[in-house]
Amino acid sequence: MLPLILFFIFAALCVGGAINLLVQKHPINSALSLIVVMGSLALIYLLLGAEFVAAVQVIVYAGAVMVLFVFVIMLLNAGVEERTEHASRVAMVLGVPGLIIGLSLAVWVVSHLAGLDRIAIGGPMVMNGSDVFGNPQAIGHLLFRNFLLPFEVTSVLILIAIMGAVVLARREE
Amino acid sequence: MGIGTYILVSLVKIALALLILLTAVAYTTLLERKVVGHIQNRWGPSRVGPFGIWQPLADGLKFIFKEDITPPFANKPLYMLAPIIALTTALTSIAVIPVGPWIKLGSLNTPLQIADVNIGLLIILGVTSVGVYGVALAGWSSNSKYSMLGGLRASAQMVSYEIALGLSLIGVLIYAGSFSLRDIVDSQAGTWLGFIPKWNLFRGQFVAFFIYIMAAYAETNRIPFDLPEAETELVAGYHTEYSSMKFAMFFMAEYANMVTVACLASILFLGGWSGPVFGPPIVQSLLPVFWFALRVFAFMFIYIWVRGTLPRFRYDQLMAFGWKFLLPLAIANIVVTSLVVALK
Known part of the structure; x- marks a missing residue:
């Protein structure tokens, strides 16, 4: 029960960070939102019982890669982004729902083909018999x-x- | 152990660890001022209490009552966030550091450590790498030249030396075969000929130890690598615009990081809490903690000693030293250690 609650908290944080990344106008705020996404992904890996991958996710992505992003933004002193004027109406209305449906279908198909739907939140997990992975x-x-x-x-x-x-x-x- | 007891024990341990860590941080500042004072033929603080022992409390009170200025040209949310990130990450790493063996209190059997996790070392590296943001954002959000240069220098330096630091630990990991800090200490148990302890320092990780110490000094922005806050060039570097408790948070973060580095050096290279244990049961369970604290104190003293002795590097020397000397040396250490272990 507790792992499931934690999963929903971190999943919400992850999606919220991703949306904030797109909405924010200043590149440094977007970069910081991306760090939140990376961090919550690491915590979801941890919930899945993959502690090594979680630690590497934090060290490599949240630590090293994003520091370089922030570094470049600081060095270039990038300002507030400019929005294009004439956005497509169809894309604005149908874009996000269409993307969600498409991605969910893709994830469903891939996870069925790879047999990943046996993985459950709240590891440590068992795959191929008895060896613990992660x-x-x-x-x-x-x-x-x-x-x-x-x-x-x-x-x-x-x-x-x-x-x-x-x-x-x-x-x- | 039931879940209720577990949470209660954990809360008590967290409170104790925070109390001890923050006291250590406060008194390290006093120790530093005293020792550097004596090195420079002065007395250091001597007015508040005997030998100035209440000086850290007076300093804390002073910080609380100072005016908290936010520059009007700063990016306010990030300006507030930066010291919080710096202090939080500095205090988080202590959670996985073991300070002694398991102890028995009545029916309760618990390790002297907040969380015994099997990736303890990786968690410390991860938390440290996130700590860079506190410094980088402080420099950027203050919107001042000196802060900006300090922040850039700090993040470049910390990212560069993190690599040498991480690689210097691999020799120890090859010997221990685990990322758990408790396993690493256990792997160093025993002696040769009855008196030479089997510490990693004496087991061929001599070079790794010095790489670790030098990279850790650079990670914590201490002399001779304190370019990010070089006062002769940058006023105070990334925290130039900070005052009151926000400045104090950066200050506490720096010293808490020093304590973590000292704890880690003791665990990885000096056998953690190993040492002679004797006497009645209560003394027996506390002596290991004393041996551990003694090692940590020695490292803190060396930190201060180095500060009182060495001048500062030039920035290009700092980068060349990290990338062209420490990094190849760390890689050579990995190759030699693997060969020794493989051929044994």
């Missing part, structure tokens, strides 16, 4: 045993991206 040991086993090749390939990809960023930043005219 704690650091289980994730380590998955990453370094079952998915070692994709993991290493991804790290090479990220390395290439870092080097590309350095090359682009240092390109002299």
Whole structure:
């Protein structure tokens, strides 16, 4: 019961933060709303029993990535955004309900296909028999045993991206 | 243990931890003024009570009665929010730090720690990384050049040194095999030859210890890395425009972060609360806490000693030191530690 109540609190916080992100006119307020979204997502992961993913979500997204966003906004001293004048009437009326229906359908189909609807709020969860997933040991086993090749390939990809960023930043005219 | 007892015990522990932490914060400021005073051949505070021991209370009262000024050109909501973020994150990390083994009170068996979680170390890193916003937003929302530069410097410095800090902990994690701070302390139990303790410091994590200490000094914005509030260039950096209790909140956050860093250093590298235990049962259950407090005190003293001794870095030196020296050294430490553990 308690996990369910907490889930609704954090889910509401998450959706509220996301809406606030779109509504706010100043970029720094939008960035801060995005941090609230990231934080409440982390708490939902925690409720699902995925404590490692929750901690990484806070450290990487709420901590590192969003600090860089805020940093850039501060450096550029970005002002209040300007709205375009002629917005489409149809998009304004039907946009949000249409998006909600489309996304819910997609989530429903994907979760049925992947068998994710067996996951319930209030972990720790059991998947494929008895091994608990979500704690650091289980994730380590998955990453370094079952998915070692994709993991290493991804790290090479990220390395290439870092080097590309350095090359682009240092390109002299 | 029933849910009611659990909540009651947790509340008592939270109240005790906050009380002890805030007292420690208050008296660290006195210790700092005294020790730096003696280093500089002065007395330090000596008027309020014997040896100035009531000075922190007088300072607190003074902060409460000062006028609370909000600059008219500031972004008000964020200006209010920034010190709250800084202090909240500084006080939150203490929740997962264990200060001693399990104790028995009658039928109650409880750890000396608010929450024993299996990702304790990650929670501290996460909370610290969110704490950057307090400083960054304070600098931005004050809408003043000096605050802005201080805020930019602070966030760049904290983000850079967080990487070296995080990587320096991996050697310890390889030995302990767990993110739980209690497991990390337990993994350092025992001695060699009966008198050399098996602390991570003596188990080959010597380099990691110094990387951790240096990165932690930079994370807490202390000398020699206190560029964000370099008073000769930036007035007071990110908290230039703050006064009264809002300034005091930044001040308390800085010292609470120092206490957390000292606790973490003791747990990760110096065996936590290990030490000789003897005497009647009540002394036996309190001695580990005393050994832990002794280590924390030693780290706080070194903090102050360094402050009284070293000059400040230049900003480019600070960044070069973090990225070109500490980071490669931390990565080399991980490689060497993994090799040692794998070949054993």
